[in-house]
Amino acid sequence: xxxxxxxxxxxxxxDASIDRLKAEFDSLIGGxxxxxxxxxxxxxxxxxxxxxxxxxxxEEREKTRESEELQERRKNTQRMIDxxxxxxxxxxxxQLAQIAGLxxxxxxxxxxxxxxxETAAKEKKELEKEREKVAAxxxxxxxxxxxxxxxxxxxxxTWLAKKELAAKEFPREWNxxxxxxxxxxxxxxxxxxxxxxxxxxxxxxxQRVVETMMGRAVHVCPGCQxxxxx
Ligand SMILES: [Zn+2]
Numbered sequence: 001x002x003x004x005x006x007x008x009x010x011x012x013x014x015d016a017s018i019d020r021l022k023a024e025f026d027s028l029i030g031g032x033x034x035x036x037x038x039x040x041x042x043x044x045x046x047x048x049x050x051x052x053x054x055x056x057x058x059e060e061r062e063k064t065r066e067s068e069e070l071q072e073r074r075k076n077t078q079r080m081i082d083x084x085x086x087x088x089x090x091x092x093x094x095q096l097a098q099i100a101g102l103x104x105x106x107x108x109x110x111x112x113x114x115x116x117x118e119t120a121a122k123e124k125k126e127l128e129k130e131r132e133k134v135a136a137x138x139x140x141x142x143x144x145x146x147x148x149x150x151x152x153x154x155x156x157x158t159w160l161a162k163k164e165l166a167a168k169e170f171p172r173e174w175n176x177x178x179x180x181x182x183x184x185x186x187x188x189x190x191x192x193x194x195x196x197x198x199x200x201x202x203x204x205x206x207q208r209v210v211e212t213m214m215g216r217a218v219h220v221c222p223g224c225q226x227x228x229x230x
Contacts, residue, residue, distance in 0.1 A: 002218050003215075011163065018160065024152060028149070032145055038134050060113045070106070077092050180225070188227055
């Protein structure tokens with residue numbers, strides 16, 4: 001291999017390793033952050049369902065009491081009519097009809113409240129199940145992070161030190177070209193197989209291939225601009 005290409009390859013190995021470590025770290029942290037946010041969102045939803053369920057059951061108690069009072073009043077009025085003790089028979093009959101109407105309304109609402117409570121209970125159960133799942137995932141990710149974080153950091157420190165050295169030795173005349181490849185997130189080193197770049201499938205002239213193979217010159221692919229490997 002051409003000595004210049006060796007120096008280029010050294011830096012590329014460092015950069016590629018650092019990229020890989022960063023990606024692994026990001027996915028560890030990213031997954032954990034997503035699970036944490038999802039958990040907070042589920043807790044908010046659960047709180048809302050619980051508040052709603054509490055309001056329904058409070059209303060149910062109130063309406064039940066109201067209904068019991070009305071039934072009591074109905075009984076009394078009916079008794080007055082039956083025993084002939086009502087001071088105003090027509091007024092008592094009107095009152096009975098009015099009570100019946102109110103009781104109907106209350107019954108309808110009580111049935112609705114039962115449905116609403118049932119729906120809220122089902123929703124709560126589903127949210128709790130989902131929360132349990134996300135919490136387990138989050139715990140796994142946190143465990144994975146605590147296991148991987150230290151080795152990742154250690155590996156990163158090693159590669160950063162290697163990179164510092166490789167950057168110092170890097171051939172200056174290729175600085176701009178290399179930086180451009182990095183900026184475009186392209187592989188800096190490419191293989192040529194049967195005269196074709198394995199990265200971009202562009203044809204490479206036989207002369208470039210031969211000179212690269214013999215370590216006589218440093219060439220780049222005419223397509224992706226990657227440095228050709230022998
Ligand atoms: Zn190419």
